[in-house]
Amino acid sequence: MFYDFYFPLVSALSSPSLPEGMWVKLRNARFLSASMDLVRHVQDGEGGQDASYWLQLHADLQLAMGLECDAEESYRQACRAMRASKEEMRALSSRNMGWQQLFRRRFSTAIGCFTRLVNEPDIDPRRRVEGMFGIMSILFELGHLNDAEDMLNDIAAKAEELPASDEERSNWRGLIRAMYADLAVQRMLRHAPQLSDHIYWHSGRLNDFMALRDAPEGIPQCARGSNDIELPVLRARLDFKESLNRLANGNKEERDRLLAHLDWADSNSLKAYQNSLRQEIALASLVGDYPQLAEMVLRPLNADARAGSGHRQLETLYCLSKVNQAQGYTDRARQLYSKYAMAAAHCIREGAGVVAQNGPKNHGQGSAMTLRRGCRPNIAALTNTCWTIWSAVTFPYARSPWKSASRFALCKILSAAIWAPRHLKSFARSGWSEYGGSCKAMIQRWGRR
Numbered sequence: 001m002f003y004d005f006y007f008p009l010v011s012a013l014s015s016p017s018l019p020e021g022m023w024v025k026l027r028n029a030r031f032l033s034a035s036m037d038l039v040r041h042v043q044d045g046e047g048g049q050d051a052s053y054w055l056q057l058h059a060d061l062q063l064a065m066g067l068e069c070d071a072e073e074s075y076r077q078a079c080r081a082m083r084a085s086k087e088e089m090r091a092l093s094s095r096n097m098g099w100q101q102l103f104r105r106r107f108s109t110a111i112g113c114f115t116r117l118v119n120e121p122d123i124d125p126r127r128r129v130e131g132m133f134g135i136m137s138i139l140f141e142l143g144h145l146n147d148a149e150d151m152l153n154d155i156a157a158k159a160e161e162l163p164a165s166d167e168e169r170s171n172w173r174g175l176i177r178a179m180y181a182d183l184a185v186q187r188m189l190r191h192a193p194q195l196s197d198h199i200y201w202h203s204g205r206l207n208d209f210m211a212l213r214d215a216p217e218g219i220p221q222c223a224r225g226s227n228d229i230e231l232p233v234l235r236a237r238l239d240f241k242e243s244l245n246r247l248a249n250g251n252k253e254e255r256d257r258l259l260a261h262l263d264w265a266d267s268n269s270l271k272a273y274q275n276s277l278r279q280e281i282a283l284a285s286l287v288g289d290y291p292q293l294a295e296m297v298l299r300p301l302n303a304d305a306r307a308g309s310g311h312r313q314l315e316t317l318y319c320l321s322k323v324n325q326a327q328g329y330t331d332r333a334r335q336l337y338s339k340y341a342m343a344a345a346h347c348i349r350e351g352a353g354v355v356a357q358n359g360p361k362n363h364g365q366g367s368a369m370t371l372r373r374g375c376r377p378n379i380a381a382l383t384n385t386c387w388t389i390w391s392a393v394t395f396p397y398a399r400s401p402w403k404s405a406s407r408f409a410l411c412k413i414l415s416a417a418i419w420a421p422r423h424l425k426s427f428a429r430s431g432w433s434e435y436g437g438s439c440k441a442m443i444q445r446w447g448r449r
Helices: 002-014 024-029 032-043 049-066 068-081 086-103 107-119 125-141 147-159 166-190 199-206 231-248 251-265 271-287 290-309 311-326 329-355 379-393 401-417 421-448
Strands: none
Touching: 002 024, 002 125, 002 271, 024 032, 032 049, 049 068, 049 086, 049 271, 068 086, 086 107, 086 125, 086 311, 107 166, 107 311, 107 329, 125 147, 125 166, 147 166, 166 231, 166 421, 199 329, 199 379, 231 251, 231 271, 251 271, 251 290, 271 290, 271 311, 311 329, 311 379, 401 421
């Protein structure tokens, strides 16, 4: 998702030490070569005490390449080789665990780890910025795009305060500008009218604690504009996003440019990022009425999506259902969408728990968490989400006013079952009381026809 691409760059900029020439390779989009060089430097006994930081960066690259077991072992070796205070060791252990859990989509554990990292009093300021980026990534994954943007504003402000050289500060600014441009395209894509039944993202949109913004507000001046970004790796990402935007607007000639970027991710063994690219291209293809391209890029993910129903498969299940719908396979499309809807309901409830457990009382002043507005569920959003889920599972062709009214009442109760099981009884009373009013209004409406 959002963090798949930026994680290795943020990690390198946050590291206290890099081998000579390492940043040059990363900025030139040579991730696989950089990973191999890190292994060679460590095996040759170079770096001295800094070798532990090199091992840690190597583990980060392994994580981005989908080598989770190898990354876990590399993190252990880095911790054993590190000579640091107990406080720094504790902070770095939280940092390593946070990234591992985030790549495994265990958001509750990950956000707890990043919060501890951010709230550590004597931690390196660059590591604090990295922890804030981890929290922002989780907010994005949970569908809270406004909150993710607010966190990015805080990251931009903190990055300006870093005790860094002009070149390093310029790198941070370029990275943050690219993230702002990326968020704008992600917002356009996932909230497109053509994908109005993508309930996971629209639930996050309605439950955002502010009204959805069409454009970023309050962006620091230093982070505005993406046209002057010079880092080749960031320029390639932004060019991909521009092609994605044009594809969503119906320009099918962007196909080759998008597939070229997909080939680059494959050549650098960035497995997680490659899967994210396939999903983004599929979504843009569906918005731009090009289901054939969506079907082609999703083909390697079909087996995994049909076998699983977790957060990792949500996007793929949704896109496959839309592709089958566009091709006229109605029954198959409905089966896939039903599976997606139930998985989305589970993920929405899980995400609500993450937000509730990591509200303002659990974060110190240093974290600049944007969940400060509270985490009370938005009942209108819940009803809308559950209406869509219920419609996908039952009453698909209901035209009776009684069934429509029952739908609303049952959705209200289903929302309680998903989000607030402790208050199910009161929600049920509320749902059935509104059932009577809904029946009366709908019968009157039908009587006027």
